[in-house]
Amino acid sequence: MAAKVEEFGLFIGGKWASPPKAKRFKTVNPATREPIASFVSGTAKDVDRAVTAAAKAFHSWKETPAPKRGDILLEAARILKERKPEVGKIVTREMGKVISEGLGDVQESIDFIEYMAGEGRRLFGETVPSELRSKFCLTVRQPKGVVACITPWNFPTAIPNWKIAAALISGNTIVFKPASNTARCALEVVRVYQDAGLPKGVLNFVTGPGGVVGNAMVSDPRVRTVSFTGGVETGREVYVRGAQGLKMVHLELGGKNPVILMEDADLDLALDGVLFGAFGTSGQRCTATSRLIVHKDVYDDFLGRLIARLDGFTVGDPLDPKTGMGPVASADQERKILEYIAIGKKEAKLRYGGTKLTGGAYDRGYFISPTIFETKHGTRISKEEIFGPVLSVIKVGSYEKAVRVANDVEYGLSSSIYTRDVNRAFRAMGDLEAGITYVNAPTIGAEVQLPFGGVKNTGNGGREAGSVAIDEFTEIKTVFIDFSSKLQKAQIEDGGGE
Numbered sequence: 286m287a288a289k290v291e292e293f294g295l296f297i298g299g300k301w302a303s304p305p306k307a308k309r310f311k312t313v314n315p316a317t318r319e320p321i322a323s324f325v326s327g328t329a330k331d332v333d334r335a336v337t338a339a340a341k342a343f344h345s346w347k348e349t350p351a352p353k354r355g356d357i358l359l360e361a362a363r364i365l366k367e368r369k370p371e372v373g374k375i376v377t378r379e380m381g382k383v384i385s386e387g388l389g390d391v392q393e394s395i396d397f398i399e400y401m402a403g404e405g406r407r408l409f410g411e412t413v414p415s416e417l418r419s420k421f422c423l424t425v426r427q428p429k430g431v432v433a434c435i436t437p438w439n440f441p442t443a444i445p446n447w448k449i450a451a452a453l454i455s456g457n458t459i460v461f462k463p464a465s466n467t468a469r470c471a472l473e474v475v476r477v478y479q480d481a482g483l484p485k486g487v488l489n490f491v492t493g494p495g496g497v498v499g500n501a502m503v504s505d506p507r508v509r510t511v512s513f514t515g516g517v518e519t520g521r522e523v524y525v526r527g528a529q530g531l532k533m534v535h536l537e538l539g540g541k542n543p544v545i546l547m548e549d550a551d552l553d554l555a556l557d558g559v560l561f562g563a564f565g566t567s568g569q570r571c572t573a574t575s576r577l578i579v580h581k582d583v584y585d586d587f588l589g590r591l592i593a594r595l596d597g598f599t600v601g602d603p604l605d606p607k608t609g610m611g612p613v614a615s616a617d618q619e620r621k622i623l624e625y626i627a628i629g630k631k632e633a634k635l636r637y638g639g640t641k642l643t644g645g646a647y648d649r650g651y652f653i654s655p656t657i658f659e660t661k662h663g664t665r666i667s668k669e670e671i672f673g674p675v676l677s678v679i680k681v682g683s684y685e686k687a688v689r690v691a692n693d694v695e696y697g698l699s700s701s702i703y704t705r706d707v708n709r710a711f712r713a714m715g716d717l718e719a720g721i722t723y724v725n726a727p728t729i730g731a732e733v734q735l736p737f738g739g740v741k742n743t744g745n746g747g748r749e750a751g752s753v754a755i756d757e758f759t760e761i762k763t764v765f766i767d768f769s770s771k772l773q774k775a776q777i778e779d780g781g782g783e
């Protein structure tokens with residue numbers, strides 16, 4: 286008989302509960318396919334209750350001074366620090382990233398919550414001079430109201446916290462729906478805020494299928510802002526649905542991130558960077574390095590060294606600190622990545638890997654070998670997001686060609702150039718069409734105090750993290766205070782201004 290897994294309810298209005306006769310789903314360890322926990326498959330009715338609770342809690346949370354909101358965030362960060370070893374392990378067990386990265390996911394959460402707690406003592410507006418005498422003009426930030434946070438599985442604590450901490454410090458209340466396959470990680474996020482003393486109804490948690498729970502959240506007229514991270518197709522659907530209600534929809538979607546390797550680069554440094562960028566988190570970061578664009582003068586040398594390094598790269602149990610790469614996150618991920626590998630075998634030259642790993646413990650999970658293709662620019666594998674441990678290597682003859690290739694994809698999230706030429710590094714900063722450019726570092730490595738987001742189909746113009754994180758979650762109110770005790774008119778001496 287299969288072991289019974291722990292069952293969890295929804296968190297609505299400060300209470301954990303399962304609706305009567307609720308359908309359930311289980312999350313699974315992608316390294317072993319063992320079930321991890323069971324969750325409620327929420328319905329539109331559950332979303333309605335969660336939005337009602339969030340709407341009810343809004344006024345009081347908005348009126349709570351922002352530094353006091355910050356105190357709760359600081360307490361949440363403190364609790365999460367204490368729980369980091371345990372939560373990091375949950376991330377690794379449920380999502381499959383290696384344990385150092387599981388702990389890194391939690392650390393990123395802690396860093397961001399602390400950073401946002403400090404924002405409670407800023408939330409800056411502006412003071413701007415008036416064109417009239419005895420008139421004072423300023424802006425203040427106000428919360429939006431009830432916000433919907435919909436998150437993916439690849440950073441199962443960090444991405445929820447990027448959204449939740451920024452929304453909370455800004456004074457919003459939240460309905461949060463995590464990716465179904467990492468609901469156990471998301472539950473830890475919610476518990477931390479609950480245990481830190483967040484008032485009831487301020488953060489509500491509804492698990493269940495995106496097509497049901499997500500749709501209901503985006504469609505609810507009381508939800509004014511939707512913050513979504515995930516795939517492009519889903520993002521487009523969410524955007525269109527949100528547009529019907531004239532909502533602000535913040536999208537953070539895919540990438541096809543290039544590293545450009547010039548002939549004057551430090552190849553040893555680049556080797557470490559490309560390996561980490563392409564195969565860290567099994568290539569399932571939205572900033573993962575999925576294209577390596579190499580100058581012809583160093584092409585053979587670098588590719589040979591890269592392949593040699595992969596021979597010593599271990600794929601296996603993500604909880605073992607010596608493992609280089611764990612499984613991919615789910616059966617769906619495995620299927621999609623293997624489909625792309627099959628496409629790559631037809632249109633490009635396979636140089637390493639290209640197989641599902643089998644035998645022994647591999648048979649129990651979703652393990653794919655790190656894979657390298659040599660390809661011309663323009664093939665499907667060189668242009669479409671694969672979101673797995675598959676690197677397309679492209680040879681170019683000049684910096685100009687490298688930039689043209691780098692930019693000729695639908696996405697623009699992260700980018701990188703390895704060069705010792707400072708002039709070229711600065712040119713690349715301007716030339717690469719991406720929200721993020723690294724010089725002499727891989728395409729991954731976001732820091733919470735800097736904005737994160739991309740151009741083109743990577744999103745719709747917003748940024749998360751950094752000091753601008755609160756832009757998504759606040760309205761700017763402009764205030765005019767006239768202390769002249771007479772009617773003053775802007776723009777025209779004897780008429781009326783807008």
Ligand code: NDP
Pocket residue numbers: 435436437438439462463464465466493494495496497498499500503514515516517519520522523537538539540570571621670671672
């Ligand atoms: P999705 O875009 O399907 O899922 C992201 C989130 O959206 C999940 O919480 C999902 O819920 C939810 N969702 C699904 N359908 C809807 C809907 N109609 N309305 C509202 N919310 C919805 O990503 P997948 O997990 O399916 O991954 C597919 C691809 O997306 C990946 O292979 C990758 O290319 C890309 N991706 C990009 C990420 C990034 O960081 N930019 C992160 C993850 C994926 P549920 O889990 O219940 O389906």
